[in-house]
Amino acid sequence: MSTARHPHEDLISHLTRTSALGPGEAARVVADVLAYFSEPAEAFVRRRHVELKAAGLVNDEIFPRIAVELRARRVAAPELSLRQLRRIVYG
Numbered sequence: 001m002s003t004a005r006h007p008h009e010d011l012i013s014h015l016t017r018t019s020a021l022g023p024g025e026a027a028r029v030v031a032d033v034l035a036y037f038s039e040p041a042e043a044f045v046r047r048r049h050v051e052l053k054a055a056g057l058v059n060d061e062i063f064p065r066i067a068v069e070l071r072a073r074r075v076a077a078p079e080l081s082l083r084q085l086r087r088i089v090y091g
């Protein structure tokens with residue numbers, strides 16, 4: 001029997017208590033949400049541009065809209081090298 005805890009076990013327990021989700025479904029929802037919010041900014045911009053273009057918008061409408069959406073969205077931090085991390089701290 002495994003004693004390893006899911007890293008988001010408290011959230012999964014909360015979801016199973018407050019919704020009709022079972023533990024497996026709640027774990028999948030948590031994984032989906034984490035994947036959604038771990039999308040890098042560049043990938044988000046590209047994806048939204050394609051979606052908005054497909055909806056019939058033109059670039060003059062698309063880019064201001066993406067800028068607003070991006071300010072309100074949590075996105076994954078860029079992957080930084082050790083040198084870049086040092087430069088953040090020490091300049």
